Amino acid sequence: MSTQSELFSKSTKLVPGGVHSPVRSFKGLHTTPRFIERADGAYIYDVEGNSYIDFCMSFGPLILGHKNSLVEEELKKALSRGWSYGACEPYSLDLAEYLLSRLPFVDQIRFVNSGTEAVMTALRLARGATKRNKVIKFNGCYHGHVDSMLIKAGSGLAGTSEASSAGVPEGTSQDTLILELGDIEGITQCFKDHAGEIAAIIVEPLPANNGLLVQDKEFLTFLREVTKENDSLLIFDEVISGFRVAFGGMTELTGIIPDIVTYGKIIGGGLPVGAIAAKFDIMQNLAPIGGVYQAGTLSANPLAMVGGLKTLELLDKKSYEALNENTSKIVTLFKKWLKEFNDGQFSDYSVLSHSSLFWIVPGEEINCVNKIPADITEKFNPLFEILLNKGIYLSPNAYEVGFGSLAHDDKLIADLEKRLWS
Numbered sequence: 486m487s488t489q490s491e492l493f494s495k496s497t498k499l500v501p502g503g504v505h506s507p508v509r510s511f512k513g514l515h516t517t518p519r520f521i522e523r524a525d526g527a528y529i530y531d532v533e534g535n536s537y538i539d540f541c542m543s544f545g546p547l548i549l550g551h552k553n554s555l556v557e558e559e560l561k562k563a564l565s566r567g568w569s570y571g572a573c574e575p576y577s578l579d580l581a582e583y584l585l586s587r588l589p590f591v592d593q594i595r596f597v598n599s600g601t602e603a604v605m606t607a608l609r610l611a612r613g614a615t616k617r618n619k620v621i622k623f624n625g626c627y628h629g630h631v632d633s634m635l636i637k638a639g640s641g642l643a644g645t646s647e648a649s650s651a652g653v654p655e656g657t658s659q660d661t662l663i664l665e666l667g668d669i670e671g672i673t674q675c676f677k678d679h680a681g682e683i684a685a686i687i688v689e690p691l692p693a694n695n696g697l698l699v700q701d702k703e704f705l706t707f708l709r710e711v712t713k714e715n716d717s718l719l720i721f722d723e724v725i726s727g728f729r730v731a732f733g734g735m736t737e738l739t740g741i742i743p744d745i746v747t748y749g750k751i752i753g754g755g756l757p758v759g760a761i762a763a764k765f766d767i768m769q770n771l772a773p774i775g776g777v778y779q780a781g782t783l784s785a786n787p788l789a790m791v792g793g794l795k796t797l798e799l800l801d802k803k804s805y806e807a808l809n810e811n812t813s814k815i816v817t818l819f820k821k822w823l824k825e826f827n828d829g830q831f832s833d834y835s836v837l838s839h840s841s842l843f844w845i846v847p848g849e850e851i852n853c854v855n856k857i858p859a860d861i862t863e864k865f866n867p868l869f870e871i872l873l874n875k876g877i878y879l880s881p882n883a884y885e886v887g888f889g890s891l892a893h894d895d896k897l898i899a900d901l902e903k904r905l906w907s
C-alpha cells in the first residue's frame with residue numbers, strides 16, 4: 486500500500502488541490518491529509534495502519550458511529566436488490582412515513598442528494614411560493630455551496646452584498662441580504678427597506694459551520710415573528726442540527742416552527758441524502774404539481790433510504806441522553822487537558838458545546854462572527870497537529886466543530902484520556 490504522502494502527491498495530480506471538498510485539504514498544516522482505509526465505531530484507520538479517535542465523523546452524519554452493524558445489515562440486503570431504479574420504489578416511502586410520524590410540524594418531504602441541494606430547493610420553493618426574490622442570510626451561517634448562499638456582506642455601503650466565491654454572478658448577490666446573527670434592529674430595518682421583496686430568512690438555528698455560535702431562543706422567536714408579520718417564510722437549515730440536538734432538531738428543542746426545513750447528513754446515515762420538508766400547502770408548489778421545478782437522477786436512492794431509515798430508527802430519547810452525556814465527558818477531558826498541556830500552552834482555549842457538538846476555540850463566549858479571534862487558524866493549527874500525533878482526529882479546520890456519537894462511549898473516553906496524556 487502507498488504511503489499517505491505518495492497518495493497525496495498522486496491526488497494533487499488527479500484532483501484540484503488533491504481533494505474533493507476543500508475542508509479536507511489540511512491547508513496551512515505541516516502534514517498531509519490522512520488517507521483513510523477503513524473505519525469502525527469511533528475510530529478511523531489510515532493506510533499506514535495508524536488509528537485515530539474520530540471527532541469529525543464525516544462532518545456529522547455518523548451519529549451511531551462508523552459502520553454500525555445493524556445499518557450495515559440493512560445496506561447489504563438493499564444492495565442485493567439493486568442500487569438505483571430511477572422509478573418509484575417503496576423504500577423512500579418507508580423513510581418518509583417514519584420521518585413524518587416523528588416530525589409533527591411538517592406534512593410532506595422530498596428527498597434530494599445533499600444538504601446543498603436541499604437548500605437550493607428550499608430557496609427556490611420559498612421564492613416560488615411568495616413570488617419574491619430577496620433572501621436574508623446571516624454572516625456565520627453556512628448553507629452549502631449554492632450560488633446565492635456564497636455571499637458576504639459588501640465592503641461598500643451598509644446593506645450591500647458581494648460574492649464570497651469567484652464565479653457567482655453579481656446579479657445573484659443582489660438578492661441575498663447579509664445580516665449579523667442577533668441583529669434585531671438590522672433585520673427590522675431591512676424589512677422596512679425591502680418591504681414586500683423578502684421571500685425568506687434562512688438560518689441555521691444552531692449555527693455550527695463557522696464555529697459553534699449558539700443563538701438565544703429570543704432571537705429565533707424574533708425571526709419567526711418578523712417573517713410572519715412581513716408575509717415572508719422562515720427556513721431552518723437543520724442539515725447539521727436535525728436529528729442531532731433532538732430527533733426534530735432545533736425545531737423540536739425550541740418549539741419554534743419554521744415554514745420550511747432542510748435536512749442532510751444524519752438523515753442518510755452516512756449515505757448521500759438531503760431533504761426539504763414543510764406543510765402541505767407549501768410543498769404543493771413543487772413540480773410535478775406546482776411550478777417550482779426540482780428533480781434528481783439519483784434522488785431517493787434506495788441504499789440511502791434504507792441506511793437513513795435504520796439509522797433514524799435507532800435514535801430514541803435514551804440515545805440523545807447518551808449522546809449528550811458522552812459529549813459532555815469528552816468536553817470535560819479536553820478542557821482539563823487544554824489547561825494542563827505543556828505548562829498551559831493552550832490555556833486561553835475554551836471548549837464551547839451544545840448537545841453532542843463541541844468547538845475547541847481560543848476564546849470564550851463567542852456567539853457571532855465578530856467575536857471569533859482573528860488569529861484563530863494560526864492558533865488552531867499547532868493544536869490540531871499535536872492531537873493528530875496523539876491519534877485524535879478533529880475536523881482539520883479551526884472553524885469546524887467536533888461531533889460526538891453513540892460510539893463515543895465510556896470505553897472510548899478512557900482511550901481518549903490515555904491518548905491525551907500520552
Ligand SMILES: Cc1ncc(COP(=O)(O)O)c(C=O)c1O
Binds near residue numbers: 600724725
Ligand atoms: C447547515 C448546513 N447546510 C447545508 C450544508 C451543505 O450540505 P452538503 O455538504 O451535504 O451539501 C451543510 C454542510 O455542512 C450544513 O452544515
